[in-house]
Amino acid sequence: MVLNFAENAVILRVEDIYVAFGGVQAIEGVDFEVRQGELSAIIGPNGAGKTTLLNCINGFYKPQQGRIYFQGRDISNLSPDKRACLGIGRAFQGIQVYQNMTVLDTIMSGRHVLMKTNPVQAAIYWPWAHKEEVAHRKVAEDIIDFLEIEGIRKKIIGELSYGLRKRVDLARVLALEPKVLILDEPMAGMNLEEKEDIARFILDIQEFQGIPIVLVEHDMEVVMDIAQRVIVIDQGKVIAEGTPTEIRGNHAVIRAYLGEG
Ligand SMILES: Nc1ncnc2c1ncn2[C@@H]1O[C@H](COP(=O)(O)OP(=O)(O)OP(=O)(O)O)[C@@H](O)[C@H]1O
Numbered sequence: 720m721v722l723n724f725a726e727n728a729v730i731l732r733v734e735d736i737y738v739a740f741g742g743v744q745a746i747e748g749v750d751f752e753v754r755q756g757e758l759s760a761i762i763g764p765n766g767a768g769k770t771t772l773l774n775c776i777n778g779f780y781k782p783q784q785g786r787i788y789f790q791g792r793d794i795s796n797l798s799p800d801k802r803a804c805l806g807i808g809r810a811f812q813g814i815q816v817y818q819n820m821t822v823l824d825t826i827m828s829g830r831h832v833l834m835k836t837n838p839v840q841a842a843i844y845w846p847w848a849h850k851e852e853v854a855h856r857k858v859a860e861d862i863i864d865f866l867e868i869e870g871i872r873k874k875i876i877g878e879l880s881y882g883l884r885k886r887v888d889l890a891r892v893l894a895l896e897p898k899v900l901i902l903d904e905p906m907a908g909m910n911l912e913e914k915e916d917i918a919r920f921i922l923d924i925q926e927f928q929g930i931p932i933v934l935v936e937h938d939m940e941v942v943m944d945i946a947q948r949v950i951v952i953d954q955g956k957v958i959a960e961g962t963p964t965e966i967r968g969n970h971a972v973i974r975a976y977l978g979e980g
Pocket residue numbers: 740743744745763764765766767768769770771772812
């Protein structure tokens with residue numbers, strides 16, 4: 720019997736994690752899986768614990784309890800850099816990219832975890848260092864083409880609109896050649912046109928590059944439109960999980976958003 724595990728294989732598993740900040744229990748026993756090729760969305764009211772969950776996945780926070788597995792390996796004790804190196808790509812809710820860097824340099828910074836040659840060697844242009852640099856530039860240029868940011872590649876981040884900065888942050892994460900892409904409110908603060916652009920890029924990344932995506936987003940219309948699976952978190956717990964249609968009619972979800980009981 721031949722079983723095709725590739726399609727539905729679990730690539731990332733969060734197992735029963737707990738995170739507390741002082742007296743605040745931000746995450747309380749969350750289980751969560753990311754499957755190969757899937758676009759899953761995490762939604763929930765402000766302060767529900769969404770960003771905290773993402774911070775546990777990429778290693779910024781260490782849960783007090785629970786484990787995290789990536790491609791079958793327990794990564795619970797690995798640093799954020801090591802996790803990035805393994806392919807956990809994380810874009811941020813706020814703008815964390817360096818204000819004074821150019822767009823191209825920012826994207827190249829995303830590749831640094833993958834670079835074998837150190838920057839000093841690269842600077843003196845040893846032949847192999849040069850060759851490696853050229854290969855890295857090519858990847859960066861491909862991403863620039865894909866995200867349609869040719870026109871701003873030499874611009875300083877600080878000069879860009881909020882929407883474009885978020886797009887450059889996405890480019891930075893793609894430069895890492897992620898095996899899973901984690902996006903924390905990639906459309907926050909964008910106008911409708913910018914949102915539509917980002918939604919299209921996200922779908923293209925999933926469909927053509929086959930990268931599974933975890934999307935935290937407050938814009939319900941976008942979530943219901945592009946996600947295949949929705950996980951709802953409220954007060955640190957998963958209160959519902961299902962297809963967009965199932966979630967739309969879920970009473971616990973409606974209650975959580977209306978702030979009742
Ligand atoms: N570093 C921290 N120190 C103390 N408390 C924190 C920290 N990070 C998060 N919290 C608290 O944990 C809870 C969950 O916060 P989190 O940022 O994960 O929510 P969220 O679902 O991402 O909200 P939003 O939709 O507003 O981004 C909140 O009560 C928050 O105040």
